[in-house]
Amino acid sequence: MLYFLIKLMAITAIRTFFNKISAENVDYIAKDTPIIFTANHPNTMMDPMIIGYTCKRKLHFFAKSTLFNNLIAGWFLRRIQIVPVYRKVDDPSKMDQNKETFSKGYEILKQNKAFLIFPEGISTGDRKLSQIKTGAARIGFGAEAENDWQLGVQIIPVGLNYANAIKFRSDVSTRFGQPIQLTDFRDVYEQNEKEAVHLVTEQIETALSKLTINLKDLEMQEIVEALERIYKQELAVDLGLETENKADDFSVTKGLINAVEWYYENEPSKVNEFKGMLNLYQRLLNRLQIKDEFLDPASSRVTFWERIKAILYIIIMFPIYLYGLINNVIPYKFPRWYARHFVQHKAEVAPWKMLSGTIIFLIYYPIEIIIFASLTGSFIWTFIYALSLIPSGNFVLQYINRVSDYRQHLRFISVFYKKRTLIYELIKQRTEIIDLLNSYKIEYMDTMGLNPEK
DSSP states (O other): OHHHHHHHHHHHHHHHHOSEEEEEOGGGOOSSSOEEEEEOOSSTTHHHHHHHHHSOSOEEEEEEGGGGOSHHHHHHHHHTTEEEEOOTTTOGGGGGGHHHHHHHHHHHHHTTOEEEEOTTOOOOOSSSOOOOOSHHHHHHHHHHHHTTTOSOOEEEEEEEEESSTTOTTOEEEEEEOOOEEGGGGHHHHHHOHHHHHHHHHHHHHHHHHHHSOOOSOGGGHHHHHHHHHHTHHHHHHHTTOOTTSHHHHHHHHHHHHHHHHHHHHHOHHHHHHHHHHHHHHHHHHHHHTOOGGGGOTTSOOOOHHHHHHHHHHHHHTHHHHHHHHHHHHHHHHHHHHHHHHHOOSGGGHHHHHHHHHHHHHHHHHHHHHHHHHHHHOOHHHHHHHHHHHHHHHHHHHHHHHHHHHHHHHHHHHHHHHHOHHHHHHHHHHHHHHHHHHHHHHHHHHHHHTOOTTO
16 A cells, blocks of 8 residues: 555656656566566666656565665665665675575566666766666576576666756656566576676666667767757758657667767767867857857748747736746745755756655645635635646746747847857858768768668
């Protein structure tokens, strides 16, 4: 009962925090097969909740033992099916207690159930996979060996990809990989257990690298992010893909990362050439305080009628915005303030935003409702008011984004008329960057045998 109550609360929380949660290849997940889900771990508490929501299986979760140090916390965590894992980095003297952890894993799999484990062992919040540990493979093989290889244990790699790991109302996607059948490795395991564990762990690492938008080196992150802003949409159109489609968007980003990594390894001088052009372009953008998107000739032009509609929207919807702002400003602002002042690690920002936000909403909304009820004395109006609180809060965010976009547009027009020479210089630099990227793209595709015209 407690598990389902916590799961319901978790689902409500993540569906409120994220704008869209999507899942791919869910059909890979069997309903009555023992499964070990192995996932990357960029966002601490968010990751298990998202996978638990999207995989449609009742899960046990393996988590670091330090979460169980408090007796009350330990009792609670075990009640919601979380199993402690004793890491060497936490306390080498407790590593022998993992025998109990492994036994619990065997028991779960023997009952045709599933559990989730994060084989990196840590969560950094970076777009980079850490070294994959062998625990998942060892538990899976141990369960099979203990049950005469009759269980049919599968390991399913899971890639979590956040549009923005710390931003409220951003998107997140879950990509499930093809199941790894441990019975396929029975002969290898019976001859050499370590070799079998190594082979499966290697497959998990390879799968996760394909299922996630990760970098081999964080030094590449600045360039990849710039390419996503400047070149991603153009590349998608050129390849006949749509960035609105999550699978296509992932493919384009993954292709950009692969190309960047190749150039870092094989053509470092060209990377430096691009960096120089990019830095010059970015400095000028920052100086004028405008966004790259306004310089893209492929972007849709804002017509006079569209400007009128934007102004009318801002004016007409302002009272609704004001209503939502008054009722939601404190609970919306508090999580950001708390995360900025009290959360040190990037991977913990979003979970603490969600947790602190949930607590403040649970406190603040009832107070508002009670005050409203005491002032009106009407049950019906109080009920309508209560129903309006969350939608009006979400509308505030939409309104702010709409106004921000329009202000950016107005600023661009203002700068264009006042500083045309600089704008033309920016457009020239952008064109040179795109031309350079197009030449790199052709070179890369030719080298990798990806050019369909050859």
